[in-house]
Amino acid sequence: MAETNGSILIPGGCGGLGYALLNHYRNTKHHCIVLDQNEESLKNLRTEFNEFEFIRCDLTDEKKLQTTFDEIFGKFKIIAVVNVVGWIHSQPLVKLNGADFISHSLSEWQKVLELNLTAPFLTTKLAAVQFLKRKTKAVIINVSSISAQGNPGQIAYSAAKAGLESFTSVAAKELGPLGIRCACIAPGFFDTPSTQAALSETQLNKIKSATPLRRLGAPEDFAMAVQWILENGFFNGKTLPLDGGYRL
Amino acid sequence: MKLENELKKIMSEILGVDTKMLQMEVPFKDIEDWDSLKAMELIVRIEDQFKCNFSGDQISKMTSPSSIEKMLREQKNG
Numbered sequence: 001m002a003e004t005n006g007s008i009l010i011p012g013g014c015g016g017l018g019y020a021l022l023n024h025y026r027n028t029k030h031h032c033i034v035l036d037q038n039e040e041s042l043k044n045l046r047t048e049f050n051e052f053e054f055i056r057c058d059l060t061d062e063k064k065l066q067t068t069f070d071e072i073f074g075k076f077k078i079i080a081v082v083n084v085v086g087w088i089h090s091q092p093l094v095k096l097n098g099a100d101f102i103s104h105s106l107s108e109w110q111k112v113l114e115l116n117l118t119a120p121f122l123t124t125k126l127a128a129v130q131f132l133k134r135k136t137k138a139v140i141i142n143v144s145s146i147s148a149q150g151n152p153g154q155i156a157y158s159a160a161k162a163g164l165e166s167f168t169s170v171a172a173k174e175l176g177p178l179g180i181r182c183a184c185i186a187p188g189f190f191d192t193p194s195t196q197a198a199l200s201e202t203q204l205n206k207i208k209s210a211t212p213l214r215r216l217g218a219p220e221d222f223a224m225a226v227q228w229i230l231e232n233g234f235f236n237g238k239t240l241p242l243d244g245g246y247r248l
Numbered sequence: 249m250k251l252e253n254e255l256k257k258i259m260s261e262i263l264g265v266d267t268k269m270l271q272m273e274v275p276f277k278d279i280e281d282w283d284s285l286k287a288m289e290l291i292v293r294i295e296d297q298f299k300c301n302f303s304g305d306q307i308s309k310m311t312s313p314s315s316i317e318k319m320l321r322e323q324k325n326g
Contacts (some may be wrong), residue, residue, distance in 0.1 A: 174285055177288075178288055178292045
C-alpha cells in the first residue's frame with residue numbers, strides 16, 4: 001500500500017487527461033491542485049470543480065515554479081504529482097515543398113522539448129526537493145505517449161517523450177531509496193477534445209480498427225491507471241502502456 | 249552496541265557490503281562507492297528507523313558512522 005491520503009498536484013491539468021483526473025477525484029479524499037498557463041481553461045474548470053484549486057503558472061519558468069511550489073507545498077500535504085503537461089506537435093524531419101526540401105523547424109523542436117521534457121523535468125525536480133524537505137513518501141507520475149517508441153511525423157514529440165521516460169527511470173533510481181517513486185503512463189489514443197480536434201473521423205476509425213479493443217481510451221481509463229500507480233507501492237521507474245493493445 | 253549494529257546493518261544494505269567490513273570510525277569520504285545519493289539515503293533510513301529528525305547543521309557534521317551514533321545517543325538522551 002502506498003500514498004493514499006493527501007493532495008494531488010496536476011501540472012498542465014487543463015487538458016482532457018487533467019479533466020479526467022478532476023472528475024475521478026471529485027468527492028474523494030484526494031484534493032487536487034491544477035497548475036496551468038491557460039487562464040481561460042483554468043477559469044472554466046474553477047467554475048466546474050469549485051472544490052479544487054486552480055493556479056496560473058508558466059511551467060517552463062523555474063523561478064515562478066519555485067515560488068508557486070513553495071506556496072502550494074506549504075499549504076497542502078501533497079502526496080503525488082501527475083505531470084500531464086505537454087503539447088502534441090506533428091512535423092516530419094524533412095518534407096518536400098515543390099522541388100525543394102524543408103527540414104524540421106529548430107524553434108518548433110525547441111518548443112516541443114520545452115513543453116514535453118523541460119517542464120516535467122522542472123516540476124519533478126522541484127517536487128522532489130519539497131518531498132525530501134517534508135519527509136513525504138510520495139509518487140511522481142509523468143505522462144508519456146506511445147509516440148515515445150518513435151512515431152513517424154512526430155520526431156520532436158517522440159524524442160521528448162522518450163526522454164521523459166528515460167529521465168523518469170533515472171529519477172526513480174535516485175529517489176526510490178529516499179521514499180519517492182517515479183513512473184510513467186504512456187497513453188495511446190484517448191477520447192479527449194484534443195484527440196477529436198487533431199484527427200479526422202476517418203483517422204479515428206482507422207485507429208479504432210487497429211486497436212484490439214476497437215475503441216479509444218476513455219478518460220476514466222487514464223484516471224484509474226493513475227490511481228493504480230498511487231496505490232501500488234512497488235511500481236517504480238517503469239512506463240505503464242495504456243493503449244488498448246494498439247502497440248502490440 | 250545495539251545502536252552500532254543497527255547503524256551498520258543500514259549502511260551495509262545501502263553500500264551492499266557485509267557488516268563486518270564496516271568500521272564506525274572510518275570517514276564516509278574514505279568509503280569506496282560513497283556518494284551524495286547514498287548519504288541522503290542513509291539519513292532518510294536512519295530518520296525513519298529511529299523516528300528522529302536531523303537539522304541541516306547536524307547533517308553537515310555527519311562525517312562518519314560514529315558521528316551519527318553520537319548524534320542519535322544525544323537525541324535519545326536529550
